Amino acid sequence: MAKATTAPLQSGALPEERQQRILDRLRGDGRVVAAELAQLFEVSEDSIRRDLRELAAQGLCKRVYGGALLPAATLTPLKQRRMEHSARKQALARKAVSLVQTGQTLLIDAGTTNAAIAAALPRDAGLTVITNAPHIAQLLLDREGFEVLLIGGRVDPAIGGTIGAQAVEQVRRVRADLCFPGACAIDAAHGLWGFDGEEALFKRAMIEASDETVVVATDDKLEAVALHQVAELSRVQHLVVEHSADRATRSAFAARGVAVHRAEAGQ
Amino acid sequence: MAKATTAPLQSGALPEERQQRILDRLRGDGRVVAAELAQLFEVSEDSIRRDLRELAAQGLCKRVYGGALLPAATLTPLKQRRMEHSARKQALARKAVSLVQTGQTLLIDAGTTNAAIAAALPRDAGLTVITNAPHIAQLLLDREGFEVLLIGGRVDPAIGGTIGAQAVEQVRRVRADLCFPGACAIDAAHGLWGFDGEEALFKRAMIEASDETVVVATDDKLEAVALHQVAELSRVQHLVVEHSADRATRSAFAARGVAVHRAEAGQ
DNA sequence: CGCTTGATTGCACGATGTTGCACGGTTATA
DNA sequence: TATAACCGTGCAACATCGTGCAATCAAGCG
Secondary structure (H helix, E strand, C coil): CCCCCCHHHHCCCCHHHHHHHHHHHHHHHCEEEHHHHHHHHCCCHHHHHHHHHHHHHCCCCEEECCEEECCHHHCCHHHHHHHCCHHHHHHHHHHHHCCCCCCCEEEECCCHHHHHHHHHCCCCCCCEEEECCHHHHHHHHHHCCCEEEECCEEEECCCCEECCHHHHHHHHCCCEEEEECCCCEEECCCEEEECCHHHHHHHHHHHHCEEEEEEEECHHHHCCCCCEEEECHHHCCEEEECCCCCHHHHHHHHHCCCEEEECCCCC | CCCCCCCHHHHCCCHHHHHHHHHHHHHHHCEEEHHHHHHHHCCCHHHHHHHHHHHHHCCCCEEECCEEECCHHHCCHHHHHHHCCHHHHHHHHHHHHCCCCCCCEEEECCCHHHHHHHHHCCCCCCCEEEECCHHHHHHHHHHCCCEEEECCEEEECCCCEECCHHHHHHHHCCCEEEEECCCCEEECCCEEEECCHHHHHHHHHHHHCEEEEEEEECHHHHCCCCCEEEECHHHCCEEEECCCCCHHHHHHHHHCCCEEEECCCCC
16 A cells, blocks of 8 residues: 555545445445445555455355456345255145045145145145146146136236235135135134235135135244234134144144144155 | 456445346346347457356356256246246236336236246335235245235136136225236237136226226237127227237237237347 | 554556367268 | 358456555554
């Protein structure tokens, strides 16, 4: 550094502040170029490289020749979420599917756990599946051997399925043997809960259109809290939990008349 | 780098970023052409070839003469069928998409050609897409940046979308700027035809719910015959045909007031 | 005040990565 | 078969990277 008294910090930024602004830029554009940053902050590329090295060490960016990119993990949030916990969810799905009988009509909500259930359903068992999730419908069409009914309406991108008044109205016009409402949170004392109001209304309609309700809950759902009530626990006949689910929790549900099914040890 | 024209990385993309974008393109179109990529990224074909070589070494693409394809291993037989004639259909889709304007609402029928159109739609153009095909809905959800409305009802496995009374009823309750009814057969004298009665009724409802109708027809549709009439030709404003479409046929449609759009020579 | 400590920076230099071009072989197309 | 397009390899030029090092500055302490 030259003997200049004012040069580096006057127009420039503090190191930490600089890194923060690099991150902002990165999130905005998806990429940063080292040479551009050096010019922007009026520092040498060496300093920029040091910053990028540090950010990469924290997993906040991926260093590439010439600059840095957003880490691959944040690029495909939707598809990646679909793969998360797949081993555990498959164990849950296998147990849930054992409750299904030949020729039944199923009402299946959107969600990754329910997609795992759809993938585990027995083929050519004369099953009719009603779903609000295009992903699940497509999955069953690809597998062939299912009767598929689609619930229409606006597709909520965060949920991956239709909810809202139109969807609710259509669900009211069907009748199913079993329904699988995706659980946001379930509690032995207060029943089934959802994060979103519209979503909760739709789940409630699903339950009312079905003879029996199966709630499939990963461990985290058993302790979660949510804002909107979907249904009392008395409307839930079956609860499928992971092998690792707490024993006290399981018996709490069983004591209230819910048939608790525990998945096999999932890998 | 010799006396190169300008700084190569300044205006262009980072090498790794370029490979990522090549992959995106590949997954979207199923194929990439080396010469096109070179022009797009403003680098020599040599660099593109190096990129493709590297991606192929990771098993992410399959190199072919002139470019690269998606590796066959990643495609299920059904998805593979979806890619059939993809080059021709993508050329059609690119032309069809040029008729779409920012902020419009589109009504898109099921079918592989229409799936290609959905894949080619510009992102973040404020488009609302109403479709009866779960595959198309899912595709747009994955791409993000679209408002998606689903038409409910029984899903016909042969068609890959909902048809029938319930679907028709829902279409009647929406309004679109443009609709893309999958064509089974189109004839300058007699209009648009469908193979199946229910399917034809649904397509007719689509057309009636839209201001303008765009028929996208591969060559074989221009000579096909079908049983059930969908609509008179006067209801069709635009016809998109392949580059190879017969000239006399094209002028026959043009003479009846249909705007005929000819796709670019598709490889 | 003088000194030390730690953090940050710029620079030098060797190592590695990337690019375009030239050249010769291979492949598709008419 | 002839032609043009495409491919792979080697090469030289250039860009970027990592490391070690010295200079600078702020802060703490005797």
